[in-house]
Amino acid sequence: MKTATLKILIIDDSPEDRAEMRRMLLAGSETRYRFIEAELGAEGLRICRDSGDGLPDVVLLDFHLPDMNAADVLAELRNGADLPPCPVVVLTGSDQESGPDLLRAGAQDYLGKSWTTVESLTRAVENSIERFALVSERTRSAERLREREHFLQRLTDVSPSIIVVFDLVEKRCVFVNRTVASVLGYSPEEIAAMGGNVVPMLMHPEDLARFPAHLERVRMLRNDETADFEHRTRDRTGEWHWFHNRDAVFARDATGAVCQLIGTAIEITERKQAEEALRESDERYRTATAAVSDLMWTNNADGLMEGEQRGWGDFTGQSRDEYQGYGWSNAVHPDDAQPTIEEWTRAVAEKRTFVFEHRVRRHDSEWRVCSARAVPILNADGTIREWVGVHTDITERKRDEARLRKLSADLSDADRRKDEFLATLAHELRNPLAPIRNGLQLLKMPGVQPAAVEQVRSMMERQLTHMVRLIDDLMDVSHITRGKLQLRKEHVPLAAVLESALETIRPLVEQAGQELTVTLPQQPLMVDADATRLAQVFQNLLHNAAKYSDRGGHIQLNVEVQERDVMVTVKDAGIGIAADQLPHIFEMFTQVDRSLEMVRGGLGVGLTLVKRLVEMHGGRVEAMSEGLGRGSEFVVRLPIVVEASNPHESGGAAEHPVTSSFRILVVDDNRDSADSLSEMLKMTGNDTRTAYDGQAGVDVAGEFRPDVILLDIGLPKLNGYEACRRIRNEPWGQRIVLIAVTGWGQDEDRRRSHEAGFDRHLVKPVDPQALMTILAGIDVAKP
Ligand code: ADP
Numbered sequence: 001m002k003t004a005t006l007k008i009l010i011i012d013d014s015p016e017d018r019a020e021m022r023r024m025l026l027a028g029s030e031t032r033y034r035f036i037e038a039e040l041g042a043e044g045l046r047i048c049r050d051s052g053d054g055l056p057d058v059v060l061l062d063f064h065l066p067d068m069n070a071a072d073v074l075a076e077l078r079n080g081a082d083l084p085p086c087p088v089v090v091l092t093g094s095d096q097e098s099g100p101d102l103l104r105a106g107a108q109d110y111l112g113k114s115w116t117t118v119e120s121l122t123r124a125v126e127n128s129i130e131r132f133a134l135v136s137e138r139t140r141s142a143e144r145l146r147e148r149e150h151f152l153q154r155l156t157d158v159s160p161s162i163i164v165v166f167d168l169v170e171k172r173c174v175f176v177n178r179t180v181a182s183v184l185g186y187s188p189e190e191i192a193a194m195g196g197n198v199v200p201m202l203m204h205p206e207d208l209a210r211f212p213a214h215l216e217r218v219r220m221l222r223n224d225e226t227a228d229f230e231h232r233t234r235d236r237t238g239e240w241h242w243f244h245n246r247d248a249v250f251a252r253d254a255t256g257a258v259c260q261l262i263g264t265a266i267e268i269t270e271r272k273q274a275e276e277a278l279r280e281s282d283e284r285y286r287t288a289t290a291a292v293s294d295l296m297w298t299n300n301a302d303g304l305m306e307g308e309q310r311g312w313g314d315f316t317g318q319s320r321d322e323y324q325g326y327g328w329s330n331a332v333h334p335d336d337a338q339p340t341i342e343e344w345t346r347a348v349a350e351k352r353t354f355v356f357e358h359r360v361r362r363h364d365s366e367w368r369v370c371s372a373r374a375v376p377i378l379n380a381d382g383t384i385r386e387w388v389g390v391h392t393d394i395t396e397r398k399r400d401e402a403r404l405r406k407l408s409a410d411l412s413d414a415d416r417r418k419d420e421f422l423a424t425l426a427h428e429l430r431n432p433l434a435p436i437r438n439g440l441q442l443l444k445m446p447g448v449q450p451a452a453v454e455q456v457r458s459m460m461e462r463q464l465t466h467m468v469r470l471i472d473d474l475m476d477v478s479h480i481t482r483g484k485l486q487l488r489k490e491h492v493p494l495a496a497v498l499e500s501a502l503e504t505i506r507p508l509v510e511q512a513g514q515e516l517t518v519t520l521p522q523q524p525l526m527v528d529a530d531a532t533r534l535a536q537v538f539q540n541l542l543h544n545a546a547k548y549s550d551r552g553g554h555i556q557l558n559v560e561v562q563e564r565d566v567m568v569t570v571k572d573a574g575i576g577i578a579a580d581q582l583p584h585i586f587e588m589f590t591q592v593d594r595s596l597e598m599v600r601g602g603l604g605v606g607l608t609l610v611k612r613l614v615e616m617h618g619g620r621v622e623a624m625s626e627g628l629g630r631g632s633e634f635v636v637r638l639p640i641v642v643e644a645s646n647p648h649e650s651g652g653a654a655e656h657p658v659t660s661s662f663r664i665l666v667v668d669d670n671r672d673s674a675d676s677l678s679e680m681l682k683m684t685g686n687d688t689r690t691a692y693d694g695q696a697g698v699d700v701a702g703e704f705r706p707d708v709i710l711l712d713i714g715l716p717k718l719n720g721y722e723a724c725r726r727i728r729n730e731p732w733g734q735r736i737v738l739i740a741v742t743g744w745g746q747d748e749d750r751r752r753s754h755e756a757g758f759d760r761h762l763v764k765p766v767d768p769q770a771l772m773t774i775l776a777g778i779d780v781a782k783p
Contacts, residue, residue: 005032007054008125011044011073012037012062012091017113021060021091021121028122041068045076048085055086058125061107063092074105082106082139087132089124091116108132161264162243165250168215169259171196183267185236204240207231214247219258223249230268242272293390297328299374301384303348315391317363333359333367340372351376351384360391369395414588417604421589424603428470432463468765470603476536477588477605480612486747487530487616491641494525494559494566501538502557508546509555516542518557525559525566526641529617537613537621540606541570541634547602548632549574565619566640571633577625585623586611614638660775664688665706667697667723668741669715673764677710680768686775694718698726705732708775710766713742713753721756728757737778741766 008025010018018037025033036056038044048055059077063070070090077084083106090102090110099110108128111120156163156177162184165175172195176188184202194201200208207230214229221227229245247263289296295311304325305312312323316331329337336358347354354374359367374389439456442448479485502518509516527534538557545555549572558569577585589604607623614621619638625631664686668674671692678688689704691697694715701709709727713720720740727733739760740753750761760774 005034006057006125006129007034007036009036009038009044009047009056009059011039011041011059011065013039013066014062017062017091024116024118024121025125028118029126039066041065041073041076044073048077057086058128059084059086059088060125061088061090062113063090070102070107071105074102074107078106083132083136087128089128108135159264161266163262163264165260165262166247167260168219171199173198174260183235183241184233202233204232204234214245215261218247218249218261221249221258225249240269241267242269244268289390293373293392294370295391297389297391299387299389301376301386303344303387312391315362316360331361333361335359347374348387354387354389357394368393369398417587417589421604424589425474428603429467432467435463436460464765473540473603473605473609477609477612480609480616481588484747485533485616487533489528489530489617491526492529492531492534494527494568494638495520497527497529497531497534498538498557498559498568500531500535501542504539505542505546508543512546512549513552514546514549515552515554516557517554520559521561523561525561527566527617527638528641529638533613534617537610537636538568538570540610541636544606544634545570545572545574545632548572561640562637564640564642565637568636568638569633570636571631573631575632576628576630577623577632578628579625582623582625586621610634610636660772661685662687662707662775663704665691665697665701665704665709667691667694667700667709667715667720668712669693670712674712677766684772694720694723697723701727701733701736702730706736708737708739708778710739710741710762710771711758713740721752724753724756724758739774 010021012018012021022033022035025031036047038047044059044061048059061070061073065073068076070092074084074088074090077088087108088106090107091113092099092102092110093113102110108131109124111124157179159177159179162180163175163177164173164180166172167174173191176191178188180191181187191198199211203211211229211231214227217227226246226248229247230242231245232240232242234240243265245263245265247261249258249260250262251258251260253259286296295315297305297309297312300306305323305328308320309323312318312328313320316323316328318328318331321327322330326341329341332340340356340358343356344354354372356372358370358372360370362368370391371394372389372391374387376384377386377388379385439460442456443453476485498518498520502516506516542555542557546553549555554573556569556571558567558571560567560569586607588608611621614636617638619636621637622635624633624635664678664681666674666678666681666688667690668677669692671690674690674692678690681688689700689706691700695717697709697711697715698718711720711724715723718726720742724738724740727736727738737760738758739762740756740758741762741764742749742753753761762770762774
């Protein structure tokens with residue numbers, strides 16, 4: 001037994017009983033005791049409370065005390081706790097006191113006073129000390145457990161994540177904390193009630209499909225490992241929430257297989273939405289960049305290219321190693337590389353947008369013009385995080401721009417020339433009118449001499465011829481440019497063509513006191529040509545040579561054979577052409593010096609006509625001049641027809657006026673025109689009548705029965721075509737020679753008049769000689 005002294009408090013109002021207890025204890029063992037005694041309950045309680053040198057090891061408590069009984073003392077001692085602060089053994093006086101009640105009230109043992117012996121008291125004291133130690137230890141453990149439980153309860157309740165214990169066998173939640181209610185709107189009880197349906201009911205189908213694999217991973221876990229799983233779960237309102245689960249092993253069955261897991265689920269909806277928004281914005285940004293540019297790249301804060309730059313690599317064909325740092329500049333055109341690097345370093349140093357245009361060698365080695373642009377991306381603190389740049393291939397755009405610029409320049413040039421032309425045209429058409437008007441005035445004057453009349457007449461004829469020529473040229477050029485002119489080609493001797501041109505030009509040359517030398521080769525040269533049109537070519541060239549030479553100048557016409565071509569050169573010693581003008585001389589409406597032209601006359605279409613006509617004949621024309629004042633030379637090169645053919649008579653030799661005696665009706669709403677023509681025809685021996693509209697024309701024809709009708713087309717009341725048809729429908733109209741007289745001489749007009757029943761087609765103003773020739777021709781055919 002212990003050697004320590006036991007402190008025993010005896011609470012009993014009987015001194016004999018206290019002495020008896022002391023004696024029995026001292027006799028019962030070798031234990032040393034220190035006895036403290038109290039007669040009343042209150043006194044015993046005070047001793048316990050105030051015990052400065054520690055509580056008694058055992059209290060021996062008499063049941064009946066004068067101030068209170070043992071149950072009251074015990075209650076006071078416990079003071080609300082399960083146990084009194086020290087072991088208490090109650091000594092009961094009678095059997096009425098219930099021992100078990102005393103034990104429940106906190107006593108460790110009880111003894112009847114009457115049957116107390118040395119042994120029973122000593123054992124009761126020793127046992128109560130043992131039992132008290134045991135019971136207080138158990139009470140403390142239970143207390144600690146309650147505290148732990150409380151702690152865990154509080155912890156799970158305040159946790160922001162859902163904590164769950166999930167049974168892998170029954171597939172249900174064994175435990176879930178209160179947080180689930182605030183997140184999903186279901187109470188833990190409702191979750192528990194869902195049983196094995198909880199996961200299929202709440203988890204997103206796509207994630208549900210991945211869930212078994214996650215459980216498999218959990219089954220493989222060691223006790224200190226965790227497995228993560230992200231999923232969407234539906235809340236009470238049907239809305240989806242993203243969760244991040246971290247699960248660990250909670251329990252294993254007898255075989256060691258995992259049967260329950262414990263996990264936390266943290267809501268990550270906002271993070272997922274932010275991620276999704278970021279991904280979308282990134283995608284939008286990439287798509288937008290791809291839409292407006294050909295490639296995108298990034299450089300680090302210092303302006304060095306780093307890492308993988310797929311766009312740049314794909315475009316240039318440079319490898320990753322090649323474009324690192326400033327390596328990209330090797331794909332930039334050598335002339336542009338240095339300026340690019342300089343501008344780039346400046347932009348990086350000044351942290352401002354980089355804008356540049358340069359040539360970049362594409363992977364197929366083609367140089368492409370690119371527009372480059374880069375901006376710095378800043379960190380929150382304003383420092384540069386990186387540079388993002390784009391390159392846009394603008395090669396095509398540049399090409400189109402250049403094309404457009406040229407087109408617009410050409411157009412405005414053509415426009416300017418057209419304006420100048422209109423001014424010239426007005427001027428050119430008015431020029432001959434003034435002398436004609438003067439002439440008319442002169443003729444009206446009384447007593448004018450026949451010699452003067454003749455002079456005026458020939459002056460007026462000259463002016464008129466000039467005007468007709470201008471208008472003919474214009475009509476021809478417009479015809480050619482619209483592709484409407486058709487050549488009537490045949491094999492003709494070149495000499496005849498040239499002769500016809502020379503014939504018309506000679507009077508002009510003579511008048512200007514110029515000298516004209518013609519050199520032709522011996523052998524006859526045949527060309528495949530429309531004789532009239534080709535004559536027009538040389539006529540124009542010779543006309544220019546005379547026009548742009550001074551009085552007394554020398555003009556040469558040379559013909560030379562060169563292999564299978566013939567070269568016709570028209571050379572003058574006149575004003576010459578400046579070198580910068582030579583390339584444009586054949587363009588429509590070109591005139592070298594307008595002020596000069598005003599003096600010399602012309603519309604600037606003659607050479608255009610020459611060039612087109614020569615080309616239509618399979619030839620070429622070239623202008624040469626050593627400069628202003630050094631004369632000009634025009635060379636026409638034409639293919640020769642080699643096959644020897646019989647010399648062909650070139651048409652066009654003018655005949656002298658002949659007389660005829662027909663009955664002729666002239667129909668024209670321009671009375672002057674009708675009357676003067678009628679007068680002229682009368683003077684050459686014909687019987688004539690006039691009418692001034694279509695209907696009158698038909699009527700007069702019915703009465704007069706003419707042999708020939710000269711019928712204008714644009715007539716009031718009945719137009720020329722219609723009048724012609726009516727006349728043709730009359731029995732007397734069949735044999736009449738109907739000649740259309742119109743302002744329009746194009747093929748289309750000729751076809752129409754032919755269809756209407758006309759025999760011939762003359763273009764206004766009618767050339768009297770041509771008319772005489774026609775009349776001479778019908779002399780026999782139609783009496
Ligand atoms: P134009 O009716 O003005 O003569 P052309 O088309 O025949 O028109 O000629 C165009 C321009 O070429 C003329 O205005 C003139 O400046 C120049 N030119 C043509 N032929 C000669 C020439 N033989 N000598 C000098 N300049 C010429």
